[in-house]
Amino acid sequence: MVVAIVGTGLIGGSMALTLKEKGFAERVIGVDSSLVHLQKARELGIIDEGASLEAGVDAAKLIILAIPVDAGAGLLPQVLTRLKPDQVVMDVGSTKEGIIAAARKLPNRARFVATHPMWGTEFSGPQAAEHHAFAGRAAVICDREDSAPDALALVEQVYDNLEMRKVYMDAASHDMHAAYVSHISHITSFALANTVLEKEKEEDAIFTLASGGFESTVRLAKSNPSMWVPIFRENRENVLDVLNEHITQLRKFKSCLEKENYTYLKELIEQAGEIRRVLNK
Amino acid sequence: MVVAIVGTGLIGGSMALTLKEKGFAERVIGVDSSLVHLQKARELGIIDEGASLEAGVDAAKLIILAIPVDAGAGLLPQVLTRLKPDQVVMDVGSTKEGIIAAARKLPNRARFVATHPMWGTEFSGPQAAEHHAFAGRAAVICDREDSAPDALALVEQVYDNLEMRKVYMDAASHDMHAAYVSHISHITSFALANTVLEKEKEEDAIFTLASGGFESTVRLAKSNPSMWVPIFRENRENVLDVLNEHITQLRKFKSCLEKENYTYLKELIEQAGEIRRVLNK
Known part of the structure; x- marks a missing residue:
């Protein structure tokens, strides 16, 4: 064919x-x-x-x-x-x-x-x-x-x-699920790369110290803007919805640290570990 | 020995x-x-x-x-x-x-x-x-x-x-750099896992659709709470500093989507791609 x-x-x-x-x-x-x-x-x-x-x-x-x-x-x-x-x-x-x-x-x-x-x-x-x-x-x-x-x-x-x-x-279900299992990961990675590039002025330190964990969370930040801008544009509402939730979740970690509430911090981390159930079943 | x-x-x-x-x-x-x-x-x-x-x-x-x-x-x-x-x-x-x-x-x-x-x-x-x-x-x-x-x-x-x-x-420099190249990646991953677990009620969809990108950004969420709570506690100030910046960076993506400013969205993604320079040099 x-x-x-x-x-x-x-x-x-x-x-x-x-x-x-x-x-x-x-x-x-x-x-x-x-x-x-x-x-x-x-x-x-x-x-x-x-x-x-x-x-x-x-x-x-x-x-x-x-x-x-x-x-x-x-x-x-x-x-x-x-x-x-x-x-x-x-x-x-x-x-x-x-x-x-x-x-x-x-x-x-x-x-x-x-x-x-x-x-x-x-x-x-x-x-x-x-x-x-x-x-x-x-x-x-x-x-x-x-x-x-x-x-x-x-x-x-x-x-x-x-x-x-x-x-x-x-199509509607696909776009909603894709926002969770793919699109938000990319936004997280882009934002994480910008965080480190913005605040870590010693680029040699990033290069010297970056571990496998950092590389794996930030690797998607290398993705092609010409591909991703149209995706975010098309899936704007779903992505905004998940992004808002993601910021809320990050704020919980922030609040735990600010208030030194390590009991709740541990609960948040334990909750996150539940992702294992979904990824490995 | x-x-x-x-x-x-x-x-x-x-x-x-x-x-x-x-x-x-x-x-x-x-x-x-x-x-x-x-x-x-x-x-x-x-x-x-x-x-x-x-x-x-x-x-x-x-x-x-x-x-x-x-x-x-x-x-x-x-x-x-x-x-x-x-x-x-x-x-x-x-x-x-x-x-x-x-x-x-x-x-x-x-x-x-x-x-x-x-x-x-x-x-x-x-x-x-x-x-x-x-x-x-x-x-x-x-x-x-x-x-x-x-x-x-x-x-x-x-x-x-x-x-x-x-x-x-x-030690002070180490703890500051570690917040950037390791600790924040873990918080991001924990929060991302919680985002998806909180909002995506159809766990089967996560399991069925999750791609390599999602797995790589979320894999650190499986990390051991008994190890990570003490790290965040000890490095609280540096981690809070980077976490605040990370939330600020995520808000920029949110604002671009809310205002449909796709020119700036593209710039943010292009900026993020600069991480390549630091990881691959």
């Missing part, structure tokens, strides 16, 4: 690598606004050739939109309008309500499947693409009843090839 | 494993208030035998205090008072001002070396001990001028055996 990857970065590139290895994609056409990325993706064997959006869409059975969420919602009408009856479009963006709203009134809505594979790293671009990414993680498929059965089945095959667990939910 | 490890958990246990492997410790005596830990440490080959504090101190050339910071400061007078002239005591706690203050007026102060190896995981107890831990990380040695040259030299040998980079600073 010919697959067009629109956006040859971390996610699109990693998908292409596995879909080619598994033989699911016989030919991968790359579409990217950056010619440098396109060239790099070809060098790395992620794509077989580069093409314009129009040529890529026309040649492919499956078109995967793997670009920032605002760009995905923006391109979708153009892609869907151009589609022949047996073609399928899927997106892999981190928010789902916006793109589904953009698709709603289009005549080819049923050829579109809205998804979110829950995998990523803090790196971006084709050079960040990884072999064997995604395996074991959840792939969320949203509002499946609005997609044609054959389109849905093809996208399910994609995620089977990536060895992901398929999870079905409506 | 005979080494007594007071506290046979994650840090003490991991040190014992490497010091034995390197031949630096010919015999390791374990001292622990938990007989279950002592038994486990023996089973795992971390220690050769268990003993009371008194018997352990009397038999060892080097005594390593690897217990929560308040317990370490509490035991130190008792240990130093008992010491023969050629013996050395070191601690490995995450705060240094408290234990150094506790040591200051004791006659054997010069036999004590205050240190902090910057390595750890979110796990605890002897079963959490790791082979080849510590390597490549910083080992901070504080106020070295207050330790006898031979005591300092012995402790430097310990860290050379662990393949750590030795870093020297005064």
